[in-house]
Amino acid sequence: MSAPAPRKRGGAFRRFAAVFTKELIQLSRDRLTFATMLFIPLVQLLLFGYAINTDPKNLPAQIIMQDDSAFARSFVSALAATGYFNFSGTARSEEEADHAILANKAQFLIQIPANFGRDLVRGQKPAILVVADATDPTATGGAVAAINGAAASAFSRELVGPLARLQQSPPPFDLRIQKRFNPAGRTQLNIVPGLVGTILTLTMLIFTALSVTREIERGTMETLLAMPVRPVEIMLGKIAPYALVGALQMTIIMLAAIILFDVPIIGSVLLFVALTMLFIIANLSVGYTFSTVARNQLQAMQMSFFFFLPSMLLSGFLFPFRGMPVWAQRIGEILPLTHYMRIARGVMLKGAGVNDLSFDILALGAFTLAAMGLAVARFRQTLD
Amino acid sequence: MNEPPRDDIAIDVEGLTKIFDGKTVVRNLTLRLARARIHGFLGPNGSGKTTTIRMLCGLLTPDAGRGSCLGYDILTQREQIRRHVGYMTQRFSLYEDLTITENLEFVARIYGMPDPQGAARGAIVRLGLQARAHQLAGQLSGGWKQRLALGACVLPEPLLLLLDEPTAGVDPKARRDFWDEIHDFAAQGMTVLVSTHYMDEAERCHDIAYIAYGDLLAQGTAEEIIDASGLHTFTVTGADLHALQRKLGEDKRVEMVAPFGAALHVAAREKSALDAVADENRAGYRWTPDAPTLEDAFIALMNGAHNGEGKAA
Numbered sequence: 071m072s073a074p075a076p077r078k079r080g081g082a083f084r085r086f087a088a089v090f091t092k093e094l095i096q097l098s099r100d101r102l103t104f105a106t107m108l109f110i111p112l113v114q115l116l117l118f119g120y121a122i123n124t125d126p127k128n129l130p131a132q133i134i135m136q137d138d139s140a141f142a143r144s145f146v147s148a149l150a151a152t153g154y155f156n157f158s159g160t161a162r163s164e165e166e167a168d169h170a171i172l173a174n175k176a177q178f179l180i181q182i183p184a185n186f187g188r189d190l191v192r193g194q195k196p197a198i199l200v201v202a203d204a205t206d207p208t209a210t211g212g213a214v215a216a217i218n219g220a221a222a223s224a225f226s227r228e229l230v231g232p233l234a235r236l237q238q239s240p241p242p243f244d245l246r247i248q249k250r251f252n253p254a255g256r257t258q259l260n261i262v263p264g265l266v267g268t269i270l271t272l273t274m275l276i277f278t279a280l281s282v283t284r285e286i287e288r289g290t291m292e293t294l295l296a297m298p299v300r301p302v303e304i305m306l307g308k309i310a311p312y313a314l315v316g317a318l319q320m321t322i323i324m325l326a327a328i329i330l331f332d333v334p335i336i337g338s339v340l341l342f343v344a345l346t347m348l349f350i351i352a353n354l355s356v357g358y359t360f361s362t363v364a365r366n367q368l369q370a371m372q373m374s375f376f377f378f379l380p381s382m383l384l385s386g387f388l389f390p391f392r393g394m395p396v397w398a399q400r401i402g403e404i405l406p407l408t409h410y411m412r413i414a415r416g417v418m419l420k421g422a423g424v425n426d427l428s429f430d431i432l433a434l435g436a437f438t439l440a441a442m443g444l445a446v447a448r449f450r451q452t453l454d
Numbered sequence: 455m456n457e458p459p460r461d462d463i464a465i466d467v468e469g470l471t472k473i474f475d476g477k478t479v480v481r482n483l484t485l486r487l488a489r490a491r492i493h494g495f496l497g498p499n500g501s502g503k504t505t506t507i508r509m510l511c512g513l514l515t516p517d518a519g520r521g522s523c524l525g526y527d528i529l530t531q532r533e534q535i536r537r538h539v540g541y542m543t544q545r546f547s548l549y550e551d552l553t554i555t556e557n558l559e560f561v562a563r564i565y566g567m568p569d570p571q572g573a574a575r576g577a578i579v580r581l582g583l584q585a586r587a588h589q590l591a592g593q594l595s596g597g598w599k600q601r602l603a604l605g606a607c608v609l610p611e612p613l614l615l616l617l618d619e620p621t622a623g624v625d626p627k628a629r630r631d632f633w634d635e636i637h638d639f640a641a642q643g644m645t646v647l648v649s650t651h652y653m654d655e656a657e658r659c660h661d662i663a664y665i666a667y668g669d670l671l672a673q674g675t676a677e678e679i680i681d682a683s684g685l686h687t688f689t690v691t692g693a694d695l696h697a698l699q700r701k702l703g704e705d706k707r708v709e710m711v712a713p714f715g716a717a718l719h720v721a722a723r724e725k726s727a728l729d730a731v732a733d734e735n736r737a738g739y740r741w742t743p744d745a746p747t748l749e750d751a752f753i754a755l756m757n758g759a760h761n762g763e764g765k766a767a
Contacts, residue, residue, distance in 0.1 A: 296541040
């Protein structure tokens with residue numbers, strides 16, 4: 071055996087280069103990490119750059135038109151001209167309009183009372199009622215300001231000749247703006263229900279995302295697969311305990327919401343609990359699906375973040391959903407958090423019921439079933 | 455061997471083939487194993503033993519071939535096979551973060567045993583693990599882990615036990631106890647297929663199947679395999695055994711040469727040729743005729759499987 075050669079100068083660099091090369095090779099083999107590194111900045115850039123608009127326009131509004139005078143029509147077109155409103159429909163009754171706002175189909179209701187034109191001309195100061203869904207104060211702030219502006223100049227064309235005397239300030243009618251559900255515009259009322267969903271998404275995803283990969287990494291999967299147990303049984307058995315954990319989390323968050331932040335539950339508590347459980351199961355199923363696809367626990371974690379990031383950004387939690395471009399809204403509609411966000415805000419703040427939320431409930435249910443179906447199909451019953 | 459009637463056959467597979475990424479791991483394997491016997495499954499590392507065992511219990515799908523395990527089709531009746539087969543993996547694969555009791559109760563419940571708690575308690579007594587019943591499985595020593603794994607395997611009273619190198623890393627006393635138990639199970643009618651690298655364990659089996667690089671090279675009792683090898687052996691003692699080993703290693707007439715402590719084992723199929731080699735190399739060495747061992751037979755088989763690519767040395 072010869073004595074080891076004396077260390078050459080520059081040896082440190084060579085050893086650094088050895089580690090560097092090895093890391094590069096390993097990184098190039100790990101495609102998911104690579105994709106994460108490209109995907110996350112790209113998504114953030116696109117979302118923050120294009121999708122996020124805290125002053126959304128084109129908000130769905132419904133009109134309860136009880137007058138057919140030229141004044142009424144002018145007022146509506148003046149509102150339309152602001153660009154903030156998209157008159158999606160005309161409600162025939164107040165109940166219908168209420169449903170539209172509870173079901174999240176309309177953010178504004180504008181009621182023009184009977185004989186509005188006649189009363190206006192008579193100088194009786196008729197009142198226009200504007201109901202704004204203020205659960206998300208950021209989303210409605212701009213539009214409310216625009217209504218006031220439009221009202222001031224709405225009738226400049228009609229109020230000529232003998233009626234010119236009415237063209238004065240204050241305007242010849244009353245504008246009553248009712249910020250429903252959150253009259254004080256407290257952001258907490260909007261954020262807390264969203265937080266329930268966001269926290270549950272992250273924790274539930276990660277719990278189950280690790281469940282199958284952990285068995286594979288620890289080698290216990292081989293024994294489990296050799297035993298007479300079916301994939302559906304394994305899946306349900308793994309999801310169920312975390313549903314209990316989720317129920318506990320929900321209780322803690324809700325107690326904090328009520329005690330610390332003074333957020334009410336206006337609707338049915340039972341409905342809220344039931345739908346939150348549905349949402350918890352939806353997320354557990356997604357996590358479990360990741361778990362059947364990922365090869366190790368790190369990959370499962372990465373997939374969870376892949377899912378969590380758009381959930382947080384595109385669900386309407388951080389930014390008004392209606393302020394996002396259509397492509398971002400489309401992606402958002404796929405995510406369970408988007409639907410849960412509507413459900414949570416609807417039940418807690420607006421007192422919405424099953425009928426009002428049927429679309430979001432069905433979407434959550436369909437999503438859960440699809441995720442579970444995929445997981446069972448993906449579950450490898452053999453080691454092939 | 456006589457052809458036993460089908461009821462006496464536990465494993466009957468034909469032409470089993472498994473290919474991973476273009477590499478044939480098991481090639482056209484045909485096995486017929488009788489019930490209520492201990493079958494040793496031997497072969498070098500990477501010879502396809504684990505892959506074969508996994509195909510038998512439905513964990514891997516063969517690329518070709520067919521057959522039955524306990525009378526159930528290995529391709530279509532995996533569920534029935536799983537119910538009646540106990541499979542002990544090479545690596546400890548019970549839950550390390552569950553206690554012994556919890557692990558056994560889990561197994562009992564999965565197999566739908568009527569009284570899982572009672573069954574687990576019974577198994578703990580049988581295994582002599584009473585003092586450790588509430589210890590986490592992960593904290594057990596290698597020998598105890600192996601006992602627990604075996605206990606979990608036999609808990610649902612399987613008809614067939616598949617044991618993949620069950621005694622790797624276990625001390626001789628624990629190995630002996632383990633084999634005593636295996637023999638008890640076989641006496642009760644259980645069929646056992648056990649893969650191993652240990653020759654002494656191979657000799658404890660009723661029958662041996664030897665596979666190398668995907669091919670079944672020999673099957674039978676230990677004596678039958680030794681006889682079939684047709685080897686003749688000498689034990690050589692003397693001063694510079696290393697030099698002799700190197701010299702014989704290059705001799706085409708010698709099938710196998712391997713050191714055994716202070717002696718050298720030399721084997722060949724042709725008795726006359728081997729005698730000639732002995733005569734040529736008597737100076738300074740003592741050549742004693744010897745009966746070939748199972749290991750001699752296996753090493754010769756392994757060399758044959760390599761098409762004489764290099765002798766054991």
